[in-house]
Amino acid sequence: MRKIVIAGNWKMYKTQAEAMEFLQGFKSELDTTPDDREIILCVPFTDLDLLSKTLHGSRIQIGAQNVHWETSGAYTGEVAAPMLLEAGVRYVIIGHSERRQYFGETDETVNLRIKAAQKAGLTPILCVGETKQQRDAGEIESHIFSQLAKGLVDVDQTSLVIAYEPIWAIGTGDTCASTEANRVIGLIRSKLTHSNVPIQYGGSVKPDNIDEIMAQPEIDGALVGGASLEATSFARIVNFQ
Template sequence: MRKIVIAGNWKMYKTQSEAKAFFAEFPAQLNATAKAASVTNQQILICVPFTDLAISQVVASSVTSPSIHIGAQNLHWTDCGAFTGEIAAPMLVELGIKFAIVGHSERRQFFGETDETVNKRLKAAQKHGITPILCVGESKQQRDANETEAWIFSQLEYGLKEVDQQNLIIAYEPIWAIGTGDTCETAEANRVIRLIRSKLSNPDVTIQYGGSVKPENIDEIMAQPEIDGVLVGGASLDATGFARIVNYQSP
């Protein structure tokens, strides 16, 4: 059975004091919006800025029901070195971090991330027992040019070289839907994710959808059979709203 992973990505938001305030409220909101029947194969994951990792891990580890995992938003492909501003996998492991986003479109767009560096980061994460979340997705220009499938297949081909698909999460994030309020039609997201799965050697890889996910559309998104969770941006910053997303209503 494929695992359901509901993940938040705080991006460059929240100081340590703001992170503490979030986690002081979030567990109660989870219980307040809890489903009648819990999903036993579901994980809750929040990927926070590097400065919030330690405090978030301490606070989240004190919440035992349901368990909340903390993830990083990136990691370097070497264990140490002269790479100012980067974070190495052993540094994350020391904090007990077991998840990391790799290849987010904002890293590709603003910081020169390539399929080659994505591949290196994926393998570095797995080397240290960290489960990477590989982000793939097309721009509005590529979609309008009917290049969606070719672009994503290329990202998978080069990004997943020599990567262990037993320890992997993939997030399909159409770039044109990230932070725009313009969510991809659920049937279309389901279609693309089905195509992504067809290119994998392991059919049980969790594949999420990401892109303007909100409490208002989470139920429709999660009703799609190929979608195994979501990677949530702005809506994960609000404890009440993110709790509702975690506790989506199954059809």
């Protein structure tokens, strides 16, 4: 059975004080959350250790937003998988569209990062998705299939989460129709060798559309951006009906 994975991606938001304030409101909203969902907060590097210690023993898991493929070296500004593991991290986002767009991430470096994360015992959240131009040109499938083929070389699919994030819907307020997201996620699943890989939808997920999104049979969760920054908002998403 595929598990439900709801992850909040805080991106470059929240100081430690702001993170602790968020937790005060968020944790109290989880008393009635069903046990079948994995809840992850993917936070800035500076928040990892504090939140990991604060949430130790709780049901909330901590995720990072990037990882390097080497365990050490002269890579200024990067962080290695053993460092994340030591900080209590269990998940790591890899290949987010913003990393690809702004920092030159490629399918090949995505693959290296995924394998490094898994070797250290972290579970990668691999992001794939198309731009508006690719969608309009009818290149959705070919582009995503290429991302999967290159990104999943020698990857253990039993320790993996995939997030389908149509780039044109991230932070724009535009949401891919739930039935279309379901269709694309079904196509992604058809290319996997392990049928139980959880596949999330990411792209302007909000409290008012999460129920419709999660009603789709192929969608196993959500990778949530802006709506994960406010405790009540993210709690509503985690507690979808």
